[in-house]
Amino acid sequence: MAQRSVELILFRQLATSLAVPVFLVDEAGDLIFLNEAAEQLLGFRFDDIDEMPFEEWTTGFRARAADGTLLPPEETPLVKAILERHPTHQQLQITGVDGVDRSLEVTAFPLEGGRGRLIGAVAMFWEQGET
Amino acid sequence: MRVTFWGTRGSIASPGPATQRYGGNTACVQVSADDGTILILDAGTGIRALGEALPRDVQRIDILLSHLHMDHIQGLGFFGPFFTPGREIHLWGPPSATLDLRARLSRYLSPPLFPVRMRDVESELELHNAPAEPTRIGAFEVAAATIIHPGPTVGYRITENGTTLAYLSDHEPALGDDSFPAAPSWTSGHDLAAGVEVLVHDGQYSEAERRERIGWGHSSTVEAAMFARQAGAKRLVCFHHDPSHDDEAVDRLVEQAAAAVAGSVLVSGAREGVSLPV
Numbered sequence: 238m239a240q241r242s243v244e245l246i247l248f249r250q251l252a253t254s255l256a257v258p259v260f261l262v263d264e265a266g267d268l269i270f271l272n273e274a275a276e277q278l279l280g281f282r283f284d285d286i287d288e289m290p291f292e293e294w295t296t297g298f299r300a301r302a303a304d305g306t307l308l309p310p311e312e313t314p315l316v317k318a319i320l321e322r323h324p325t326h327q328q329l330q331i332t333g334v335d336g337v338d339r340s341l342e343v344t345a346f347p348l349e350g351g352r353g354r355l356i357g358a359v360a361m362f363w364e365q366g367e368t
Numbered sequence: 369m370r371v372t373f374w375g376t377r378g379s380i381a382s383p384g385p386a387t388q389r390y391g392g393n394t395a396c397v398q399v400s401a402d403d404g405t406i407l408i409l410d411a412g413t414g415i416r417a418l419g420e421a422l423p424r425d426v427q428r429i430d431i432l433l434s435h436l437h438m439d440h441i442q443g444l445g446f447f448g449p450f451f452t453p454g455r456e457i458h459l460w461g462p463p464s465a466t467l468d469l470r471a472r473l474s475r476y477l478s479p480p481l482f483p484v485r486m487r488d489v490e491s492e493l494e495l496h497n498a499p500a501e502p503t504r505i506g507a508f509e510v511a512a513a514t515i516i517h518p519g520p521t522v523g524y525r526i527t528e529n530g531t532t533l534a535y536l537s538d539h540e541p542a543l544g545d546d547s548f549p550a551a552p553s554w555t556s557g558h559d560l561a562a563g564v565e566v567l568v569h570d571g572q573y574s575e576a577e578r579r580e581r582i583g584w585g586h587s588s589t590v591e592a593a594m595f596a597r598q599a600g601a602k603r604l605v606c607f608h609h610d611p612s613h614d615d616e617a618v619d620r621l622v623e624q625a626a627a628a629v630a631g632s633v634l635v636s637g638a639r640e641g642v643s644l645p646v
């Protein structure tokens with residue numbers, strides 16, 4: 238596997254020491270890291286899957302709007318961040334891999350490297366309490 | 369390809385009897401190709417003597433800066449060819465998200481820190497961002513990539529006729545991964561150093577010093593050896609010696625590095641004035 242960019246390496250290292258849940262994708266949108274807080278929120282351990290393709294995670298958590306309407310992937314914050322390259326904040330409901338429904342606030346933003354190149358995107362979550 | 373060390377010291381020049389064997393000048397390395405192409409890696413205080421030793425008929429010189437900390441640029445204003453009319457000098461350095469290379473170097477090469485401004489340099493000076501993609505410079509193919517060190521910093525991978533040298537003068541790969549050196553894909557600098565014949569790498573600290581200076585952007589010699597083994601480098605040259613280390617201390621740290629990789633990588637310490645075939 239090719240080496241990750243230094244920006245992603247350092248962001249992952251930062252995320253490992255944060256209590257706020259962090260979800261990190263590469264420039265293709267593939268999930269490349271979850272920190273422990275995000276593992277608890279999403280109901281699975283990252284080490285059990287290693288990485289998850291864009292097509293899989295974007296549909297895997299049944300993201301829904303605050304009124305319960307199922308959201309297409311392109312209307313979720315992290316997909317907007319990676320595809321449209323702008324930050325997004327949104328309230329969502331999801332269903333974790335453990336089957337638990339959760340209400341979240343999500344802030345997602347693209348990561349641009351030193352040369353202005355898109356290298357990935359990040360989502361940070363704030364849980365609003367189990368539904 | 370031949371590599372010659374004109375400055376091997378990190379942080380600040382430290383001349384004197386205690387550093388005579390490894391040298392006291394700060395980072396400067398000459399890489400020469402069989403066809404006469406010359407690259408200069410960093411412009412620490414060692415570049416002054418290199419400037420005097422260069423043949424006068426060399427028309428083009430490429431200086432590849434790893435980053436703009438003072439120990440890597442302090443010699444620029446004392447590099448004779450800089451002030452030789454008609455000499456073609458290409459200065460490459462890490463890109464920044466804000467100021468271009470000229471603006472950043474001008475902070476040093478201007479009063480009151482230096483009497484001569486960059487615009488008054490008499491050679492034909494061109495400045496470039498370190499190449500994001502492999503780029504041909506004379507006989508060499510040069511690739512650069514960002515590595516872990518405070519501020520924009522790159523390492524270089526230099527290839528001539530299938531033989532490769534990597535130069536990561538200031539680098540703390542262990543900062544990016546708690547499992548270092550277990551995961552190559554999460555190790556800063558891995559692709560630059562993969563499979564090289566010679567790796568010139570930061571080996572500033574002892575293990576005890578490293579533990580006290582996490583995040584300062586440097587490696588111990590043992591970490592450098594671990595990095596070299598992970599990357600599959602054949603030979604490691606420990607570089608950027610700490611200014612407080614005398615020759616005997618550097619000897620001991622190089623021995624510790626060699627012991628850590630138990631013969632899988634040939635380990636030595638960079639010595640000022642020494643030239644090696646790659």
